[in-house]
Structure formats: structure tokens, C-alpha cells
Amino acid sequence: MSFSEWLQELSNKMIFPIDLPSQKYTNRVTHKLLFLSSIISVVLGIIYDSMKTLLYFYGASVLICLILVVPAYPSYNENKLKWVERGSNGKSNNLGKSNIEIAG
Amino acid sequence: MFSLNQRFQTVINAAITYAIFIIFLIITLFHFQLYVENNITETVKVNNLNIIKPILNLRTSRMFGGSGKFPKENLRIKFDLNTDLSPLFTWNTKQVFVYLTGAYNSTSTSSSEVTFWDKIITDKKNADLDLHAVMGKYSVWDKQNGFSNKDLQLKLHWNIQPFVGNLIFGEAVMSNSGDILHIPAKEQKTNGTA
Numbered sequence: 001m002s003f004s005e006w007l008q009e010l011s012n013k014m015i016f017p018i019d020l021p022s023q024k025y026t027n028r029v030t031h032k033l034l035f036l037s038s039i040i041s042v043v044l045g046i047i048y049d050s051m052k053t054l055l056y057f058y059g060a061s062v063l064i065c066l067i068l069v070v071p072a073y074p075s076y077n078e079n080k081l082k083w084v085e086r087g088s089n090g091k092s093n094n095l096g097k098s099n100i101e102i103a104g
Numbered sequence: 105m106f107s108l109n110q111r112f113q114t115v116i117n118a119a120i121t122y123a124i125f126i127i128f129l130i131i132t133l134f135h136f137q138l139y140v141e142n143n144i145t146e147t148v149k150v151n152n153l154n155i156i157k158p159i160l161n162l163r164t165s166r167m168f169g170g171s172g173k174f175p176k177e178n179l180r181i182k183f184d185l186n187t188d189l190s191p192l193f194t195w196n197t198k199q200v201f202v203y204l205t206g207a208y209n210s211t212s213t214s215s216s217e218v219t220f221w222d223k224i225i226t227d228k229k230n231a232d233l234d235l236h237a238v239m240g241k242y243s244v245w246d247k248q249n250g251f252s253n254k255d256l257q258l259k260l261h262w263n264i265q266p267f268v269g270n271l272i273f274g275e276a277v278m279s280n281s282g283d284i285l286h287i288p289a290k291e292q293k294t295n296g297t298a
Contacts (some may be wrong), residue, residue, distance in 0.1 A: 016108040023105035038122040042129050047138075049195040051267045058126065062119045070111045084222050 022076035026069045037061030039062070126209075131269040134196040138272070141191065148276045150260050152186035153204075153283060156237060160215060160251060160290040169245040176242045177250030179287065181220050185235040185260075192264055193228040199261040200225045202233070206256035206285060210246055218244040218256075252289040259283075 018026070030067075037058060045054030105111050159182065162175040164230040170176035183205070192200050203222035220240035225231050245251075260276040 011109075014108055015106075017106055026111060027114065030115050034118050034122045034182050035125075038126045039292070042126055042133065045130075046195055048135065050192075051195065054126070054130075058123070062115070065119070066112070066115050067106075070108060072108065087192050 016072035018072050018076035019079045019081070021079050026076070030065055030069055033061065033065050121221060124258070127268055130196060133267055134194060134266060137194050138192075139192070144168060144268060147191045148187070148262060148274065150185070150187045150276045150278050152184060153260070153278065154184040155258070155285050156184065157183040158182075158251075158287050160287065161243070162290070163243070168243055169247075176245045177252065177290065178245045179218075179251045180243050181240045183221075183235070183238060185233060185238065187260065188232045189258075189262060189276075190231040192227050193263060194233055196266045196268060197264055198226075198267050199230065199267060200263050202259050203263075204240070205259050207259060207263060208251075208254050208256045211248060216246065217259075218242075218246075220244065222249060240264065250290075251287045254287050256285040256287065257283065259287055 007050070041054045041057040044057055045051060105114060129137055159180045161178045161180075162170070163178045164170045164172055164175045168176055168178050170178075183204075189200055189202060201222065203273050205217050206220060207215060207217045209283075219242055221238070222241060223233075225233075260278070262274050262276060264272040264274075266272070
């Protein structure tokens with residue numbers, strides 16, 4: 001097995017998907033948290049008279065954001081899409097009346 | 105935001121975007137702070153600038169603009185200086201570069217400015233300068249003529265180098281208007297090349 005094939009296989013295993021409502025939620029969290037922390041870090045920098053405070057605070061908030069958003073927590077997969085079950089004889093005969101949720 | 109990779113990239117991209125936002129915020133607030141607290145050009149004053157003596161030398165080295173046949177008139181100064189530069193230090197100031205210059209008319213049509221001395225101040229604690237009988241750092245010479253019988257308008261410039269943002273240049277206000285240094289003619293020791 002070549003390295004690129006191995007890498008392909010690894011990336012196929014490393015997807016860790018989350019459901020659609022959680023995708024919207026994590027996006028919202030990212031932008032709100034980082035925007036607020038950027039303003040707070042500037043205020044803290046002015047109050048404590050140091051650039052270091054600003055950098056550390058912003059770095060910490062980016063880390064917190066990564067921890068909140070990146071891993072696929074079980075709670076991010078509670079509203080998974082339900083797919084049509086394959087029929088007993090191989091035909092998908094109940095397509096029309098299944099409980100497909102079209103997420104949007 | 106579907107896969108791990110996408111989520112990671114989104115967070116990092118957002119972090120960089122907001123970092124640029126922070127930079128602009130810092131620059132704006134820094135200029136605003138300097139303007140409000142200092143009225144930059146007005147507060148930095150030179151309390152005392154006293155030139156003890158200008159020292160004129162004829163030098164033949166190429167390092168000092170001369171040559172064996174044509175020595176160059178070099179000028180150094182010895183001076184006292186008292187000024188407080190601490191208003192220039194805010195939370196965004198990395199260091200302040202301060203330099204003492206003299207402006208003069210090199211020929212009848214052109215003017216020049218030479219730097220006698222400079223200093224880098226990295227800390228607010230060292231910003232209150234009180235120098236006594238300090239020798240100027242640089243030996244200066246004029247491209248065309250010497251300094252004999254010239255009047256030099258002395259100026260103390262400063263330059264804020266911030267952590268984030270652009271350099272800010274300025275000039276300290278002299279306490280008394282008579283900061284013109286008159287260089288007397290050098291008495292001829294040898295009669296020969298001039």
C-alpha cells in the first residue's frame with residue numbers, strides 16, 4: 001500500500017460527521033465567540049497595559065472554540081438524517097411514504 | 105462544518121479574520137489614545153538643551169569624508185539634555201527612538217540636516233532623560249563646505265515604534281526659541297591645505 005493510498009484511507013476514517021442543526025450551531029458559536037473575545041481581549045489589553053494579555057486571552061479563546069467545535073460530540077449527532085431502509089427483496093418499494101426528513 | 109477537517113479549517117479561518125479585526129481595532133485605539141492623552145505634538149517638551157561646546161576637527165580619513173590631500177571639517181557636540189518622553193509610552197509602544205539633529209543651509213540654495221546623537225528607549229522607566237555633558241554619538245561633516253560660521257537649528261525628534269501599527273514621527277517642542285547653535289571658525293593650526 002503506497003503512502004497516498006494510506007493517507008486516503010486515513011482521511012476516509014477521519015471524517016467524524018455531525019448532523020445539520022449542529023453544523024449550523026457550531027458555525028454560529030465560532031463566529032460569536034471569536035468576535036466577542038476579540039473585543040474583550042483588546043479591552044483587557046488596554047486595561048492591563050500589555051500586549052501579552054491580549055495575545056494570551058485571544059489564543060485561549062481560539063483554543064476553547066476549537067475544543068467546543070471540532071470534536072464530534074454525541075450531542076452533535078442526535079438529529080441524524082434517517083435513510084430509507086432497503087426492502088426485503090432488494091426493491092425500495094416504500095420510497096414515497098417513508099419518513100425522510102429533508103433538512104433545510 | 106460537516107467533517108472534522110472542515111470544522112477545524114472554519115475555526116482557524118475565523119480566528120485569523122478576527123485577528124485582522126483586532127489589529128485594526130488596536131491601531132485605531134492607539135492613535136486615538138495618543139491624540140487624547142498627549143495631543144502628541146504639544147506635550148513632549150525639551151526642558152533643557154545646552155550645548156557645552158561644538159568640537160571641530162579636520163579629519164583625513166575616508167571614513168569621515170576626507171582624504172589625504174583634502175581633510176574634512178568634522179563636527180561633534182557635547183551637550184546637556186533634559187526631557188521627559190514618558191507620555192509617548194502607551195500599551196502599544198514597543199520602543200521610542202529619539203534623535204538630536206541640526207538643520208542648516210549647506211549652500212545658499214540647499215538645506216541639510218545632520219544627526220548628532222540618538223538613543224533607543226525601550227522602557228517607560230528610562231524615558232525621563234536627564235543627560236549631563238554627553239558627547240554626541242556621531243562625527244558629522246558636510247558634503248561641500250565645512251561647518252565654520254554656520255548656524256545650526258537644533259531639533260529633538262522622536263519616533264514611536266509600536267507593536268502593532270505604523271511608525272509615528274514627531275518633534276519635541278523646544279522650551280526656549282534660542283536653540284540655534286553658532287559654530288565658530290576653527291583656528292588654523294597649520295598653514296597649508298584647507
